[in-house]
Amino acid sequence: MLDIRDLTLSYGDNTVLHNVSLSLAQGEIGCVLGPSGCGKTTLLRAIAGFKKPESGCITIGEQTVCDELVNIEVAERKVGVIFQDFALFPHLSVEKNIAYGLQKINKQERKTLTDSAMALVDLQDYAHKYPHELSGGQQQRVAIARALAPKPDLLLLDEAFSSLDPELRERLSGEIRSLLKKQNITALLITHDQTEAFAMADKIAVLQDHVCHQWDTAYALYHEPATEFVAKFIGEGTFIEGTIRQENQQLIIDTHLGSFPLEPGKPLAEGIKGKLLVRPDDLRHQDESLLKAQVVGRSFRGAHIMYRLQLENSNETLLCLAPSHHDHAVGESFGIHLEIEHVICFA
Ligand SMILES: Nc1ncnc2c1ncn2[C@@H]1O[C@H](COP(=O)(O)OP(=O)(O)OP(=O)(O)O)[C@@H](O)[C@H]1O
Numbered sequence: 530m531l532d533i534r535d536l537t538l539s540y541g542d543n544t545v546l547h548n549v550s551l552s553l554a555q556g557e558i559g560c561v562l563g564p565s566g567c568g569k570t571t572l573l574r575a576i577a578g579f580k581k582p583e584s585g586c587i588t589i590g591e592q593t594v595c596d597e598l599v600n601i602e603v604a605e606r607k608v609g610v611i612f613q614d615f616a617l618f619p620h621l622s623v624e625k626n627i628a629y630g631l632q633k634i635n636k637q638e639r640k641t642l643t644d645s646a647m648a649l650v651d652l653q654d655y656a657h658k659y660p661h662e663l664s665g666g667q668q669q670r671v672a673i674a675r676a677l678a679p680k681p682d683l684l685l686l687d688e689a690f691s692s693l694d695p696e697l698r699e700r701l702s703g704e705i706r707s708l709l710k711k712q713n714i715t716a717l718l719i720t721h722d723q724t725e726a727f728a729m730a731d732k733i734a735v736l737q738d739h740v741c742h743q744w745d746t747a748y749a750l751y752h753e754p755a756t757e758f759v760a761k762f763i764g765e766g767t768f769i770e771g772t773i774r775q776e777n778q779q780l781i782i783d784t785h786l787g788s789f790p791l792e793p794g795k796p797l798a799e800g801i802k803g804k805l806l807v808r809p810d811d812l813r814h815q816d817e818s819l820l821k822a823q824v825v826g827r828s829f830r831g832a833h834i835m836y837r838l839q840l841e842n843s844n845e846t847l848l849c850l851a852p853s854h855h856d857h858a859v860g861e862s863f864g865i866h867l868e869i870e871h872v873i874c875f876a
Pocket residue numbers: 540543545563564565566567568569570571572721
């Protein structure tokens with residue numbers, strides 16, 4: 530339903546996107562995640578048709594909306610956009626806001642589409658209210674109904690939850706995911722909030738320095754990051770150094786916390802130094818372990834405590850997520866054991 534191939538786009542000399550590719554099947558929800566200024570909004574603007582790329586191709590449904598020969602107008606692309614501030618018209622009622630994009634359609638059909646969009650987001654009782662009479666969550670639902678009323682092929686959400694408080698944001702992102710899934714709507718959202726991306730998206734693109742580092746499921750981004758940037762950006766963790774050796778065709782990294790076999794097919798070779806990713810859940814609390822570490826920081830998270838630990842005879846600190854009944858104060862030491870299920874190593 531959405532196919533972006535080798536998209537390159539600049540503002541003057543500033544290349545913002547370089548050879549970005551990603552695609553979504555009908556009914557899939559994608560998310561573009563990345564640090565501020567990495568080009569998330571620019572990508573969305575290119576898909577909607579507000580900014581023409583230098584090269585590359587965008588296809589929405591059956592229609593190529595932009596390539597070296599074609600550039601379809603914004604209004605002709607079957608795309609619904611929801612902006613960060615919802616962009617509702619303050620002087621129009623909920624019903625009229627939703628009907629706004631349907632002016633080319635005859636009156637009867639306009640009423641049918643408006644009513645069904647209002648029902649979709651459960652706002653029938655608010656049809657004659659004005660935006661200032663609604664809560665933030667209700668305003669967002671109006672914005673969604675307005676974007677969905679013309680039955681777009683693709684829905685784009687630009688930081689659509691960021692002006693809401695965290696609790697409402699979490700609840701609404703779950704609700705909206707269910708709504709989009711039930712209606713089999715294809716959507717792409719941009720956010721800098723990983724929790725929101727994980728809660729909503731089937732697939733996530735991680736952008737940084739103009740390029741898309743990885744386009745994958747949340748699970749793969751966390752457990753099989755393609756680049757060091759993705760490993761650092763998604764989730765928490767620390768890198769420890771080691772040396773790579775080969776034993777019976779198998780590459781192994783030796784570190785001061787143990788030796789770990791490496792996945793095949795990575796650009797790693799015997800004799801080079803490697804950086805091994807240690808996630809907080811790889812480091813286990815184990816009283817009987819001879820390997821001891823001292824608590825230098827801690828953050829209580831309810832069921833778990835995130836410890837920052839310093840190894841004996843080392844300046845290195847590591848994160849350890851332990852069940853909160855293992856309650857240790859800063860300055861105390863406890864035994865640890867490294868058990869890595871997904872071995873992630875970079876040269
Ligand atoms: N209209 C414009 N003219 C010139 N440069 C622009 C324009 N819009 C964006 N840029 C530049 O393009 C880069 C990407 O901007 P963009 O808004 O796409 O990033 P973003 O990832 O959405 O950032 P944020 O998370 O802060 O919203 C930035 O360096 C920005 O300064």
